[in-house]
Each structure stands twice: as C-alpha cells, then as structure tokens.
Amino acid sequence: MTAPDAHREPTTTLAPTAGPTTAGRPADNRFKILDATIKRHRRQPDALLEVLHTAQELFGYLDRETLTYVGRALRVPPSRVYGVATFYNFFSLKPKGAHSCVVCLGTACYVKGADRILAAVQQAYHVPPHGTTPDGQLSLATARCIGACGLAPAAVFDGDIAGRMTPAAAVARIAPWMPHDQ
Amino acid sequence: MTSDDLDTVRARERAAFAAAPCRLAVCTAAGCLSSGAGAVRDALERTAADGADSPGLRIIGTGCLGLCHAGPLLRVFRAGAPDVTYAHATPDLAAAVVRQLPDGRLPDERQLPAMHPFFAHQHPVVLENAGRIDCERIEDYVAAGGYAALQQAMTEMKPDDVIREVVASGLRGRGGAGYPTGLKWSTVAKARGAGKFVVCNADEGDPGAFMDRSVLEGDPHRVIEGMAIAGFAVGAEQGYIYVRGEYPLAVSRLRVAIRQAERMDLLGQRILDTPFSFRIDVRIGAGAFVCGEETALIASIEGKRGAPRPRPPYPASFGLWGRPTLINNVETYANIPPIIRSGGAAYARLGTERSKGTKVFALAGAIVNTGLIEVPMGTSLRQIIFDIGGGIPDGRSFKAAQTGGPSGGCIPASHLDLPVDYEALAGIGSIMGSGGLIVMDDRSCMVDVARFFMEFCRDESCGKCIPCRAGTVQMHTLLMRMTTGVAAERDLTLLEQLADMVTRTSLCGLGQTAANPVVSTLRHFRDEYMAHILEHRCPAGVCRMPRAPERAS
Amino acid sequence: MSFLDMDDRLLDLAARMDLVYSPLMDVKTFPEHVDITLVEGAVANQDHLRQIATIRERTDILVAFGDCAVTGNVTALRNPLNTAGVVLRRAYGDDEAGSPGRPPRPGGTADVPALLDKVRTIRSCVRVDVYLPGCPPPADVIVDVLSDLIAGKVDGLHNRSRLG
Amino acid sequence: MSVRTLTINGQPVSATEEQTILDVAREHGIDIPTLCHFDGLSEHAGCRLCLVEIAGSPKLHAACVTPAAEGIEVTTHSDRVTAYRRQIVELLLAERNHVCSVCVANRNCELQDLAVAMNLHHVRYEPQDPQLALDASHPRFIMDPNRCVLCTRCVRVCDEIEGAHTWDVMARGRRAMIVSDLNQPWGESPSCTGCGKCVRVCPTGALFEKGATTTVRDPDFLTYLKTAREQKLWIR
Incomplete structure (x- = not known):
C-alpha cells in the first residue's frame, strides 16, 4: 500500500461545495482513479453502477463518504445511491476480510452437498455466512452459481475457482490464511 | 479496413x-x-x-x-x-x-x-469453434469464417433481408421464453424513433447454467458479430452487453475482443468502410438474478435498482432510455452468424416443427459427464442424459431432471423419452429455460428441491410487488414446515393456493414462474409431499425432522 | 368490558344459555360437552397450550373472540424478540438505569408455566370455527353472533366485525 | 382527442385516450381496490390489488397502468381476482407487525379498510414478526417500519412533487425498507425539507405526526397542489 500523503487532498473538483472527508483513509491515488471513471461517464447519473463497481474495486467496500462522494459527483440523491448499493449483492458496505471464501450454492452444487461445505467452514473458523471473522482475516460469502457447475461443488478462494470441493478440503484451503491458534 | x-x-x-x-x-x-x-x-x-x-x-x-x-x-x-x-x-x-x-x-x-460418446452425439453450431480457435485471437475467428456473416450482411443484404433470414430460420429466444427472434427483430426495426439500442442479456442467472459464460469465454467474437448484424438489421448504432459480475473471465475476454474488433473496423465508426456504425459497451451486473428480466436489466443498465416495470410498453418500443431496444440473450446472438452465412432455410432444417436449430445445455448434478453439450432440438432427455451424459454415477438411479432453473420444473423418469423442445417441456410443467439441466438421483428429496428454489426466489425477489415479495416468503415458510416435519394437510392447500396466486398476479417473470418448481414437483412427486406431511418422513432421507410429532409409522 | 356493554341484552342471552365456565366462575376444570366456547386472548405459555387443546376437545363450536385470539394483537408484540429468554430478560433483567434484575428461567417452574418463544394465535394451535375479531368486538356484534350461534346458525358469522 | 368505448362489468363506458381502466372505473363509481396508487403520483404497479380480467386475455391486468382500450370487456370483481386480492392483503398483514389496536392509524388505515371490505377476519399465513426499529428522530414526524407496506408513495411524492428525494427503497425482497438519505435517522437527513407530504400520502400508520392520535386522509391533496401549481387554480 502506498504511504499516506497527508498534505494532498483527494480531487474534489467534481464536488466543490463539500468534498468528502478522507479521515482514516490514505489519501492516495484512488480518488483520482475514481474521478477518471466518473469523468469518462461524463458525470451521467446512469453511470451509478459502473462508478460503484470502480469505487468498490478501489476501496474494497463502500463507506458513507464514498457513497456521498459518488452521489454528488453523479448528481444522484443519497437515498438512491444507498438504494442501488444495497440492491445488488456485489456491493459491500462493510470492510471485507483479508481473504475471501465464496461457497457456491447453485443448484448443481446444492445437489452435490454444498451446504455441508458452508457449514464446515462456518464451524471451523467461527464465521457467519456473509460475515467476516473478528480478526478481519476471512470473509465468508455464498454465491448463487458461479457457473462452474461441471465441477460441482465449487468454491472460490481469493478469486480462484476450486472445483470438486469437500468440507475438509475447503477448511484446509483456508487454514494457511488463519492464525495458528485456530 | x-x-x-x-x-x-x-x-x-x-x-x-x-x-x-x-x-x-x-x-x-x-x-x-x-x-x-x-x-x-x-x-x-x-x-x-x-x-x-x-x-x-x-x-x-x-x-x-x-x-x-x-x-x-x-x-x-x-x-x-x-x-x-x-x-x-x-x-x-x-x-x-x-x-x-x-x-x-x-x-x-x-x-x-476416439469416438467418446460425449462428443459423438453432439451437433455443434453455437459451439462450432470450441477447440478450434484461440479465444483471444480475432484472426483465428476470422479464419474460421468469422465476421463473414457481417460482411455478407453489410455488402450484399439490406436490413430487411437480414430479418427475413432470421424469420426463416425459425430461431426462438434462447434465454428461456422462446419468443420468435425474427418477430422481435422486425418489431424493433419497425419501431419509430432514432437512437435505438441492441442489448445482449448475458446475465445468466439460473443456477446450474453456464452456457452463455462458455460462449463468451470461448468465442466472444461470435456474440459481437451477432449483435452487430442485429444493429444493422434493426437500425441501432449502440449495443450493450450486460454480463454477470460473477464472470470476470468472460468480461475480460469480451473487452479484449471488442478492442480487437474495433481495430479491424468491425465495430465503431463506418464498419468495413460502409455507412453503418455500431459500438458495443460492456456493462457488468452486480449480483441480482432479477436483472435477467428485460425491464429490470434495462433499469440496471440505466444505473438504477434492478426492479422490473409493467409491460407494455415493451422494450421493443420503449426500452433503454425510452428508446426502441432489442434484447436477446448470448446464445441467440451466437446463432445469428451461421444463420446469415448458410441461410435461414438451412438452419430451419435442424430441430423440430416449432423449435428450430440446436440448443446448448449445461449438464450437471448426478451425471457422469458433467459439462457443456449442444444437440439439435428434439433430442430426447434419455439421449442427453444417458448417451451423452453417460448416465447416473455411483450405481444410483435417475430420479428427475431439472430444467429452467428456479423458473423451471422437475421432469420424472416417465418422461425421459420426451423430445426436448419448447412446447414439449412446457407441456409437462417445466420450461426450456436457458439450458441448465441438473440431474438428480434417488438421493434428492423433491420437497427439499422445491424449498431450495423457493429460497432462491425469495432472496432474489426485488420486493416491488407484494405477491412475489411476500408470497415467496410464505411459500418458503410452508415448505420449511414440510421439510422439518411439522406441516399439516392444510399447509399443502395454502401452498397450492399461494402458488397459483403468485403465478397469476406477480409483476414480472421472476414472480410469475417462482412457483414452477413447487407446482412441477407436486405434479410428479406428490407422494413425497404426502410422506413429509402425513408420516413426517423424508423418503430420500434428506430432511431431518427433530421437531416432528410422533411418526405414524 | 365489551361483553358487559351488551347491558340488558345480556340478560336475554342468559335466559337462552347456561354459562358453564369462565375466568370469573369458581370452576377449576373445563367441563365436557360444551356447545359454544368464546376464547379470549392468545396462547402465550405451556399452560395455555394445554388449555386450548382441552377446550377444543370438549367444545362443539369454538369462537376466537377478539383480536388477541384472532391475530395475537398486543400480546404478540413481543414476538419479534423471538425467544422466551430474551423476553424475560427484557422484562425482568437489569434495567437501563443499571439496577440489577432477576429474570426467571424461560423453562418455567412448578408454579409458573414455561413461556412459549412466540405468542400463538388460537388458529395456529387448534381448529377454529368462528372468528370474531375486534379490539374489542363491538357489543352489538357479540349479541348478534351469540344469538345466531344459540339458534344454531354457524355460517357467515365472521363477517360481522373487523380487525382493530 | 379520440373517445373510446368499452365495458366494465357489463356496463358500457367511454374513456379518453389517456385514461386507464382504473380512472374510468372510478369515474363510474366502480371501486377497484388499490394500495400503491395515489392520485397525482406516477404509478408503481406493485400492490397488484387492482388486477382485473379482460375478456379474451388469459393474463390479469393492473387497472392502474392498463389503458382503457377500445372495445375491451373488463371484469373487476370475478371470484378469481377477489380471492387473489384477499390473499395479497393477508400476505401484507403477515409480513410486518400490523397491530391495529395500538396503531395511530386504527380505523383510518387503507390496509385495515381493505381487510374490512374483504371480510378478512383472520390471516392464514405465518406472521413473520420482523424486528424493526421505529425512527422518532425527526422533530415533527415518526417513521414506523412495522406498519410499512412498501407502497413507495412516500418515495414518489418526495421525488416527484417535493423534489427532495429524501426517501428511497434499500435492499430487496423481504429485506426491503424505506430509508432516508444514506439510511440515517430521519431527523438527521440533510435533504428532508420537513414538508410532510410523505406523511399525508402514507396509507397506513408507517408515517405519522408526533403527538397525533390519528392520521390524516386526504386523497385529493396532490391533485389540488398540482392544479394550483400548473393552472393557478385552487380547486377544493
């Protein structure tokens, strides 16, 4: 991660009246990248989803400041930004863990016992589905089908699809991410 | 160029x-x-x-x-x-x-x-390039005859000629509903107003379906070519591909393909030095099944909550940003280049009386050969599951095939010889759907399967209309009562009444089909429901019933 | 109270029926072969659950009488809390000022019946013949319905009063 | 302007080009139940209570968005749609915590009126008992999501008439909720003008004035405002 540069304000030219606070966030290039996306879409309100995608890629999740910033830049009311951000499963309003495990619960995976994989991971690492461990190491999520039905049951570990999973294999795959006392 | x-x-x-x-x-x-x-x-x-x-x-x-x-x-x-x-x-x-x-x-x-039955019984049209071309090289696609259909359309045909070929092909929407593609195209072509749009629905949301993903990953130019031809035919200059966020590889290959096509003047201004211009932008979904519904998809491309709106007006006259909009799914567009290349009549020789061409299916579940297949319409389920799919593994027996995902139904063994086409599947209470085909063996409980799909619909309901939002919740509650062994007969009556009501009164396709898995399992596996309700027993041994009253044994 | 609002009409009704059981009467057990029972209130604990089963067994026509019996109403306001333990802690546990409380155990004792996790409507426990919603059901409606029931008419009775 | 003729429940009626089946029915005193419709707002078409049958069409049609087309034969109260409407109201009553006897809108509530009109005396579906916190942070108004039916009248009136767009719907399906701004307490909402229009259009006791013992029902007030604004005529 780049060193925080306390002196440089994030670009606020798009929302000159009241730029968002950046407290607790490194004032790095990420807002510049976000602004570039916003500019590419000519600040059109229609680009809300695209911009939220970019923002989440940049920051990992969407906090209130980011939502406010995006709303002002695209000239969309805050409640609509919030409504859109919470409608879609992909957007997260809370920080995610350092690592992620997504268990596919699609039909093919269901038929092949994906629920047992989910239960095993939950139990082994004390993490609720769609939650994060208290130490912030692991986020567990479920997917509605990742399209890897031919390899069911499947799970995604830090972005890599793994097929023909078993409860034990899933737990083992996560083990190296976790502190040893678990 | x-x-x-x-x-x-x-x-x-x-x-x-x-x-x-x-x-x-x-x-x-x-x-x-x-x-x-x-x-x-x-x-x-x-x-x-x-x-x-x-x-x-x-x-x-x-x-x-x-x-x-x-x-x-x-x-x-x-x-x-x-x-x-x-x-x-x-x-x-x-x-x-x-x-x-x-x-x-x-x-x-x-x-x-050498002649593995998995490959021997297939008839690739949409997947004709699988294995033959490098999916990241446009030159490979061109060498395999790619973009020849676009060339032909632009240099030798008028938009009306293109539509005539599509009509003649008998192609029907591969997204599930089976609406005649040619009719849709001519409606949009006739619609008045400038700034029409062509949209490709790549929000393949049915769990158990990955046909569109495979086409986008393996042969992205085929979809681009189909869309460009559609743009030419209906008079649109802008296209959007709305891809599921769950398919990052498909998105990146599509983006590569679009850049390649632009460099070769197959997309962009003055395509192949003709007056026709056509751009394609990729839009990425964000995890909402309902966005597969066309009005919800439009709302999502417009940056809004993916809530459907009542139709009419249909997107063909009032779609994206209020403009006439053609929406087809990936596989539909992928069928267009061969139709233009060889003519609609040739294409129509494949398939059945009312369902022409081939269909790509994703085989998954309790089947030996899981994967992707393409067969002519009218192939029987038995051929698909046993000849191509290799049958049921582990010495188990076939119980049901689920088609159409959460909007579809379960087909019992008695219908295995049914020729698969739109009408035949609808006739036994299922649907073609987008092509997901999940095989279940005797270890699957059909009541639990219905509960699984109802949970899916409950969680994916957008919440705009009451029947779908609250009806799926109650149907799920009733199914939970059954699978946990606390249901009574009146719960079944309530379930059947709700299934009818939600089907008839919901605003969009999600709600209108949400009860299909319940209705179809009730139709073909009613005895399993009765065992859960009257005997507090799960014949497949799936449902655990710790709270159940004493068993009638 | 609404019952008493029937005033002198109550006397007419009384002439046409025998009141065999009521919370105000000194009768410990619910009698057998009762023609009509008006059940007020919802089912909140194990004792109620046993009672309603007995009532159903020994009654010809069971009337869910008033919103609490029909919908749970005010008594079911605790249902979003989900479990009896939470309800008891909320009611008898430490208060907001910090003074310590002594919440009873959810399982009940020999003298106090166990609280159900959720307050249940009469319908969710036993078959109900007539619904008479209202908080309270108006006196006129009670007179009408009781008169009809005594006269042997059962159909179309529940349409006379409203929720709330 | 072309005039159209059609029949509703066998009664011949005429309609203008812009009119919906609902408009025409109401004009002729035929009561089609609605919940999300409010005169002066765009149509939401979500409550599905106004579904009617049109002869020759297998589908049901939402009267609020279906044009009164030439020659159609509309049936507003077939046994089938009446039964469906009843189920819809039952679903709503089971969805949130609608406790009429302690609700500020008791006897002045459109949901309760619907139940009464349908002779709905009990609900067959399992109450969902959601745990929802009441928002009393606004100096003048209260939002009680326990009574909300998600008709979005408040969202639409705030957006379309007041122009503030303080309200919107968050999440989806059974988790959907009406929220102000970034789901913050209403009293802290920078965008709310405090105009109270949302309170006036709420069909139930979800939005009400602090200290009020009942709610206000004024179905014509938006039409009044719009006529005043657009035509400078204050018609009461």
Whole structure:
C-alpha cells in the first residue's frame, strides 16, 4: 500500500461545495482513479453502477463518504445511491476480510452437498455466512452459481475457482490464511 | 479496413493454419482453468520453446470443450490424423505430448476414446469453434469464417433481408421464453424513433447454467458479430452487453475482443468502410438474478435498482432510455452468424416443427459427464442424459431432471423419452429455460428441491410487488414446515393456493414462474409431499425432522 | 368490558344459555360437552397450550373472540424478540438505569408455566370455527353472533366485525 | 382527442385516450381496490390489488397502468381476482407487525379498510414478526417500519412533487425498507425539507405526526397542489 500523503487532498473538483472527508483513509491515488471513471461517464447519473463497481474495486467496500462522494459527483440523491448499493449483492458496505471464501450454492452444487461445505467452514473458523471473522482475516460469502457447475461443488478462494470441493478440503484451503491458534 | 481487406486477412490466416500441421488446444474456460489448465498451457509452451524440432506447432487456449469434469482438457489436431483428446491433463503429460509429437507417437495415458460418446452425439453450431480457435485471437475467428456473416450482411443484404433470414430460420429466444427472434427483430426495426439500442442479456442467472459464460469465454467474437448484424438489421448504432459480475473471465475476454474488433473496423465508426456504425459497451451486473428480466436489466443498465416495470410498453418500443431496444440473450446472438452465412432455410432444417436449430445445455448434478453439450432440438432427455451424459454415477438411479432453473420444473423418469423442445417441456410443467439441466438421483428429496428454489426466489425477489415479495416468503415458510416435519394437510392447500396466486398476479417473470418448481414437483412427486406431511418422513432421507410429532409409522 | 356493554341484552342471552365456565366462575376444570366456547386472548405459555387443546376437545363450536385470539394483537408484540429468554430478560433483567434484575428461567417452574418463544394465535394451535375479531368486538356484534350461534346458525358469522 | 368505448362489468363506458381502466372505473363509481396508487403520483404497479380480467386475455391486468382500450370487456370483481386480492392483503398483514389496536392509524388505515371490505377476519399465513426499529428522530414526524407496506408513495411524492428525494427503497425482497438519505435517522437527513407530504400520502400508520392520535386522509391533496401549481387554480 502506498504511504499516506497527508498534505494532498483527494480531487474534489467534481464536488466543490463539500468534498468528502478522507479521515482514516490514505489519501492516495484512488480518488483520482475514481474521478477518471466518473469523468469518462461524463458525470451521467446512469453511470451509478459502473462508478460503484470502480469505487468498490478501489476501496474494497463502500463507506458513507464514498457513497456521498459518488452521489454528488453523479448528481444522484443519497437515498438512491444507498438504494442501488444495497440492491445488488456485489456491493459491500462493510470492510471485507483479508481473504475471501465464496461457497457456491447453485443448484448443481446444492445437489452435490454444498451446504455441508458452508457449514464446515462456518464451524471451523467461527464465521457467519456473509460475515467476516473478528480478526478481519476471512470473509465468508455464498454465491448463487458461479457457473462452474461441471465441477460441482465449487468454491472460490481469493478469486480462484476450486472445483470438486469437500468440507475438509475447503477448511484446509483456508487454514494457511488463519492464525495458528485456530 | 474494407470487406476485401478482411478477406485478405482471412486468406492469410488460413494459409498460416494450413502451414501448421499440428495444433495443441488447451481448454481455457473457467472450469478447466480452475483444474489447472494454466499450468498445462505453460508446460506446452515451455517444452515447445525448448525443442527446436517442432516447426509448424501452434499452441492455443481455446473455448470450452464441454467435458468439464475431465478437465483440464487438451486436444491435439494433426493434419491427416484423427484428433486426440486428453482428459485430466497435467504439465508432465503436456510436455510428453510436445516431445513425442515429431515421432507421431502420442502418449496413451489419459487419452479419451476416439469416438467418446460425449462428443459423438453432439451437433455443434453455437459451439462450432470450441477447440478450434484461440479465444483471444480475432484472426483465428476470422479464419474460421468469422465476421463473414457481417460482411455478407453489410455488402450484399439490406436490413430487411437480414430479418427475413432470421424469420426463416425459425430461431426462438434462447434465454428461456422462446419468443420468435425474427418477430422481435422486425418489431424493433419497425419501431419509430432514432437512437435505438441492441442489448445482449448475458446475465445468466439460473443456477446450474453456464452456457452463455462458455460462449463468451470461448468465442466472444461470435456474440459481437451477432449483435452487430442485429444493429444493422434493426437500425441501432449502440449495443450493450450486460454480463454477470460473477464472470470476470468472460468480461475480460469480451473487452479484449471488442478492442480487437474495433481495430479491424468491425465495430465503431463506418464498419468495413460502409455507412453503418455500431459500438458495443460492456456493462457488468452486480449480483441480482432479477436483472435477467428485460425491464429490470434495462433499469440496471440505466444505473438504477434492478426492479422490473409493467409491460407494455415493451422494450421493443420503449426500452433503454425510452428508446426502441432489442434484447436477446448470448446464445441467440451466437446463432445469428451461421444463420446469415448458410441461410435461414438451412438452419430451419435442424430441430423440430416449432423449435428450430440446436440448443446448448449445461449438464450437471448426478451425471457422469458433467459439462457443456449442444444437440439439435428434439433430442430426447434419455439421449442427453444417458448417451451423452453417460448416465447416473455411483450405481444410483435417475430420479428427475431439472430444467429452467428456479423458473423451471422437475421432469420424472416417465418422461425421459420426451423430445426436448419448447412446447414439449412446457407441456409437462417445466420450461426450456436457458439450458441448465441438473440431474438428480434417488438421493434428492423433491420437497427439499422445491424449498431450495423457493429460497432462491425469495432472496432474489426485488420486493416491488407484494405477491412475489411476500408470497415467496410464505411459500418458503410452508415448505420449511414440510421439510422439518411439522406441516399439516392444510399447509399443502395454502401452498397450492399461494402458488397459483403468485403465478397469476406477480409483476414480472421472476414472480410469475417462482412457483414452477413447487407446482412441477407436486405434479410428479406428490407422494413425497404426502410422506413429509402425513408420516413426517423424508423418503430420500434428506430432511431431518427433530421437531416432528410422533411418526405414524 | 365489551361483553358487559351488551347491558340488558345480556340478560336475554342468559335466559337462552347456561354459562358453564369462565375466568370469573369458581370452576377449576373445563367441563365436557360444551356447545359454544368464546376464547379470549392468545396462547402465550405451556399452560395455555394445554388449555386450548382441552377446550377444543370438549367444545362443539369454538369462537376466537377478539383480536388477541384472532391475530395475537398486543400480546404478540413481543414476538419479534423471538425467544422466551430474551423476553424475560427484557422484562425482568437489569434495567437501563443499571439496577440489577432477576429474570426467571424461560423453562418455567412448578408454579409458573414455561413461556412459549412466540405468542400463538388460537388458529395456529387448534381448529377454529368462528372468528370474531375486534379490539374489542363491538357489543352489538357479540349479541348478534351469540344469538345466531344459540339458534344454531354457524355460517357467515365472521363477517360481522373487523380487525382493530 | 379520440373517445373510446368499452365495458366494465357489463356496463358500457367511454374513456379518453389517456385514461386507464382504473380512472374510468372510478369515474363510474366502480371501486377497484388499490394500495400503491395515489392520485397525482406516477404509478408503481406493485400492490397488484387492482388486477382485473379482460375478456379474451388469459393474463390479469393492473387497472392502474392498463389503458382503457377500445372495445375491451373488463371484469373487476370475478371470484378469481377477489380471492387473489384477499390473499395479497393477508400476505401484507403477515409480513410486518400490523397491530391495529395500538396503531395511530386504527380505523383510518387503507390496509385495515381493505381487510374490512374483504371480510378478512383472520390471516392464514405465518406472521413473520420482523424486528424493526421505529425512527422518532425527526422533530415533527415518526417513521414506523412495522406498519410499512412498501407502497413507495412516500418515495414518489418526495421525488416527484417535493423534489427532495429524501426517501428511497434499500435492499430487496423481504429485506426491503424505506430509508432516508444514506439510511440515517430521519431527523438527521440533510435533504428532508420537513414538508410532510410523505406523511399525508402514507396509507397506513408507517408515517405519522408526533403527538397525533390519528392520521390524516386526504386523497385529493396532490391533485389540488398540482392544479394550483400548473393552472393557478385552487380547486377544493
């Protein structure tokens, strides 16, 4: 991660009246990248989803400041930004863990016992589905089908699809991410 | 680049193809990649680079070869010799193949039989390029006859001619509902107003379906070409592909393909130096099944909550930003180039009376050969599941085939000989859907299957209309009562009444079909429901019933 | 109270029926072969659950009388809390000022019946013949319905009063 | 302007080009139940209570968005749609915590009126008992999501008439909720003008004035405002 540069304000030219606070966030290039996306879409309100995608890629999740910033830049009311951000499963309003495990619960995976994989991971690492461990190491999520039905049951570990999973294999795959006392 | 220039490229590439007597194709669809196809490809390239004595060898990363469970798949094409396909390929095997190629004696281990039934019974049209082209090289697509249909449309046909061929082909929407594609195209073409749009629905949300993903990953130019032809036919200059966020590989390959097509003047301003201009932008979904519904998809492209709106007005007259909009799904567009190339009449010779052409199915669940297949419409379920799919593994018996995902139904063994087409499936209470086909053996409980799908619909309901929002919740509650053994007979009555009400009164297709899994399992497996309710017993042994009253035994 | 609002009409009704059981009467057990029972209130604990089963067994026509019996109403306001333990802690546990409380155990004792996790409507426990919603059901409606029931008319009775 | 003729429940009626089946029915005193419709707002078409049958069409049609087309034969109260409407109201009553006897809108509530009009005396579906916190942070108004039916009248009036767009719907399906701004307490909402229009259009006791013992029902007030604004005529 780049060193925080306390002196440089994030670009606020798009929302000159009241730029968002950046407290607790490194004032790095990420807002510049976000602004570039916003500019590419000519600040059109229609680009809300695209911009939220970019923002989440940049920051990992969407906090209130980011939502406010995006709303002002695209000239969309805050409640609509919030409504859109919470409608879609992909957007997260809370920080995610350092690592992620997504268990596919699609039909093919269901038929092949994906629920047992989910239960095993939950139990082994004390993490609720769609939650994060208290130490912030692991986020567990479920997917509605990742399209890897031919390899069911499947799970995604830090972005890599793994097929023909078993409860034990899933737990083992996560083990190296976790502190040893678990 | 003009049409003639493109012909030159095609000729050059074909010559280069012919000069390479040997091609090694590694399946680089998401399935095989997750089984280690990347390492196999690396090993091929490393070994080929080491040995100087393999001239004319080409290594390509290709689209889905279909047999996902046996991945990574490696296929060897040699001039004058039959193709050889390896299952579960490893880097070591790959290296051995490259080293032994010059002798013409390939390793025997892990070779699939020459006429493996999985491949023998298929009829690829949409998937014709799978295994043959490198999915990241536009030149490969062009050499395989790609963009010839677009050339033909632009140079020899008028928009009306294109639509006439699509009508003649009898092609119906592959997204599930089966609306005649030609009719849709002519409606949008006739719609008044400038600034029309062409939209490709790649929000393949049915769990158990991955046909569209495979097409986008393996042959993205085919979809782009189909869309460009559609744009030409209906008079649109802008297209959008709305891809599921769950398919990052498809998105990146599409973006690469769009850039390549733009560089060769196959997209953008003045395509092939004609007055026709057409742009395509990719829009990425964010995890909402309901966005597969066309008005919700439009709302989502417009940056809004993916809530459907009442139709009419239909998108064909009032769609994206209020403009006439053509919406088809991936597989529908992928069928367009062959229809234009060989003519609608030729295409219509495939399939059944009312369902023309082929259909791609994703086989999954309790079946030996899981993966992707393409068969002519009218192929029987038995052929699909037992001949191509290899039957049920572990010595279990077939119980049901689920088609159409959460909007579909379960087909029992008594209907295995049914020829699969739109009408036949609808006739037994299921739907064609987008092509997901999940096989269930005797270890699946049909009440629990209904509960599984109802949970899906409950969680994916947008919440706009009451019947779907609250009706799916109550139907799920009732199904939970059954699977936990606390239901009474009146719960079944309530469930059936709700299923009817939600079907008839919901605002959009999600709600209107949400009860289908319940209705179809009740129709074909009512005795299982009764066992849960009257005897507090799960015949398949799936449902645990700790709270159940004393068993009637 | 609404019952008493029937005023002198109550006397007319009384002439046509025998009141065999009521919370105000000194009768410990619910009698057998009762023609009509008006059940007020919802089912909140194990004792109620046993009672309603007995009532159903021994009654010809069971009337869910008033919103609490029909919908749970005010008594079911605790249902979003989900479990009896939470309800008891909320009611008898430490208060907001910090003074310590002594919440009873959810399982009940010999003298106090166990609280159900959720307050249940009469319908969710036993078959109900007539619904008479209202908080409270108006006196006129009670007179009408009772008169009809005594006269042997059962159909179309529940349409006379409203929720709330 | 072309005039159209059609029949509703066998009664011949005429309609203008812009009119919906609902408009025409109401004009002729035929009561089609609605919940999300409010005169002066765009149509939401979400409550599905106004579904009617049109002869020759297998589908049901939402009267609020279906044009009164030439020659159609509309049936507003077939046994089938009456039964469906009843189920819809039952679903709503089971969805949130609708406790009429302690609700500020008791006897002045459109949901309760619907139940009464349908002779709905009990609910067959399992109450969902959601745990929802009441928002009393606004100096003048209270938002009680326990009574909300998600008709979005408040969202639409705030957006379309007041122009503030303080309200919107968050999440989806059974988790959907009406929220102000970034789901913050209403009293802290920078965008709310405090105009109270949302309170006036709420069909139930989800939005009400602090200290009020009942709610206000004024179905014509938006039409009044719009006529005043657009035509400078204050018609009461």
